[in-house]
Amino acid sequence: MSESDTVAAALDEELVDAVPESAIDEEDRLRPEFVDRVLDAVEAGDDATARELVEPLHPADVADLIELAANDERDGLVRALAEIVDADVLAEMNEHVRETLLDALGPDAVAKIAGELETDDAVAIIEDLEEDEQRAVLSAMEPDDRAAVEEALTYPEESAGRLMQRDLIAVPEHWTVGQVIDYLRSTEDLPTDFWEVFVVAPNHHPTGTCKLSTILRTPRTVQVRDIMISEQTLIPVDMDQEDVALRFQKYALVSAAVIDSSGRLVGMVTVDDVVHIIQEEAGEDVLLLSGAGEEGDINEPVMESYRNRVRWLITNLGTALVASTVISLFEGAIEQMVVLAVLMPIVAGVGGNAGTQALAVTVRALATNQLTGSNRWRAVGREMRVALLNGVTVAALLGVGVAVVFANPLLGGVIAAAMLTNILVAGTVGSLVPLTLERWEIDPAVGSSVFVTMMTDSMGFLIFLGLAVASGLV
Structure with missing residues (x-):
């Protein structure tokens, strides 16, 4: 073994010895027993033991520990670990939890923390504050640090200017x-x-x-x-x-x-x-x-989660009414043959899954710049071919099964044709909806699933019930 390998191995052993064996599991997560030990020590007023347990942890693990604590336990935990919860820990922390902790600190304390961080991490902390809080924190910072952060805040959110570090060689x-x-x-x-x-x-x-x-x-x-x-x-x-x-x-x-x-x-x-x-x-x-919003998070305040999600549920309610309207057009046919009501959710459900598959592939391709003006129609054609093959396979299985179970070959043929058509529609819509939204300069991930679900449900019901009537089945 070379000298460098020996030194590296020794450092690795020191690092392993430094972190309590019971603190981290094999997936680099804090063990529940360790979290309970720390919280129990804080609750018992034994801050020294809590610090002794936590001190060997990496700043990211300390941040995880604070996030894992319940809301009513965090203040006591942070007070007990005041010497350990430094700028590096805050930089690793979930933004919702960090925002709560920063609200409890004065501008001078926040300014001190920001001054210890790289510019990009300092900006990440300060940009989430209210304007008056931002001004107070910036005025308390060192002139050089303040100038760097103020310059960064002039750039658009989620831009390279907010992300970059000013310190370089x-x-x-x-x-x-x-x-x-x-x-x-x-x-x-x-x-x-x-x-x-x-x-x-x-x-x-x-x-x-x-x-x-x-x-x-x-x-x-x-x-x-x-x-x-x-x-x-x-x-x-x-x-x-x-x-x-x-x-x-x-x-x-x-x-x-x-x-x-x-x-x-x-x-x-x-x-x-x-x-x-x-x-x-x-x-x-x-x-x-x-439809859970841009910042859905288990630490997000309940009311914020409610506002982010309810609008899409209401939108989904409106699209569901479209599907219900389609069903109402065939109310008489369903009354004559109740089995149609049993089978039509299958056509819509499988079609919805096929649409979601095509949608996920297309949104990912757009996000990674795999789809451009030169290959988008080729990608749509590919999804249609995949949908056709899937449709033929699923339609054949379902058609034969329905014909045998209900002793009605015509019903089996109708549902097979409806399934094939709806899966083909789903594959086409699942790829075209995000492409259309992107052309209109709307984030393809926003709302695509709602529209794709509406199309697959409505078309599934319309095609199946329409074929049942047109074929003379009812």
């Missing part, structure tokens, strides 16, 4: 590797984490990048311009954070330069921030598809 092209290394060693105010050095022209326009590994392995006399990588991915300051994440994913970036409208280097985005964005955007799309 930028050097001129004519410097030697030795000058860069001496600068890094002698300058105290450097970013906490960075993986590359940005190379800039005299007008501060980025011209290339140098990886730290390249700098460390190059002789001191070599100029930066001779080892820099000229081709780089530049992020406009007003780019949406979802597009930023897609660029990181597409080009396998670890960090990227952010430029303003004049092309000047103003910040950098790092992959650790992008990981959070990818998780956030993916969760947001799932919530929007279900």
Whole structure:
């Protein structure tokens, strides 16, 4: 084993020993027993034991611990862990829980916390405050920190300007590797984490990048311009954070330069921030598809969850009335043959599932930029072919089953034809609805499921009952 491997193994052992074995399970979650031990210690007034248990945890695990506590237990827990709940813990915390804790702190305390964070994390904390609270916190911050946060707040929400870090390493092209290394060693105010050095022209326009590994392995006399990588991915300051994440994913970036409208280097985005964005955007799309709102969360206040969800339930009620109206048109036929009422939910239900499948695939393709103007109709055609194959398979099984069970081959043929047609409609609608919403510059995840469900239910009832009447079955 090499010396570096030995050192790494020793560090790993120290890290394992530092965290109580009973605190974290095999899936990196806090064990319920550990959470109960900490909360019991706080309730008993034994703050020292609570701190001793929690101190070895990573800031993200401390944040999880606070989130797992009930609302009436959090204040006591945070007071007991006051020395541990620092800026890093707040940065990892769920925004709803963090907002509640910050409301209990004064502007000076919030300003101190924000001053200890990277600019992007400080902005994430301050942007959720009310305007008067923001002003109070900003006025209490150090001038340099305040200027950086105020500048970030001028950019659109969920843009690269809000996401980026202002602290970075930028050097001129004519410097030697030795000058860069001496600068890094002698300058105290450097970013906490960075993986590359940005190379800039005299007008501060980025011209290339140098990886730290390249700098460390190059002789001191070599100029930066001779080892820099000229081709780089530049992020406009007003780019949406979802597009930023897609660029990181597409080009396998670890960090990227952010430029303003004049092309000047103003910040950098790092992959650790992008990981959070990818998780956030993916969760947001799932919530929007279900109608639970953009920020559905188990820590979200009840009234906020109610407001986010009830509007879509009311919308769904309206679309359900459309399906009920279709059924009412065939009331006489259903009275003559009650079995139609038994079978028609099958046609609508399976069609709804087929539509949801096509919808999920299309929304994901749009979110990851797989669908563009050059291949969207090809994608629609693909979903129609998949729907046709699914329709033939399900229709054959259902048709034969109904014909045998009810001893009525005509009824089996009618429901098979209805099922095939509705699944084909579902596949087509499931792909066209999000594409249409995107063309109208509406988030495809918003409301798509409601409209697709309405179409599959209404068409399922209409096709099945209409074929039953047209075929002379009733």
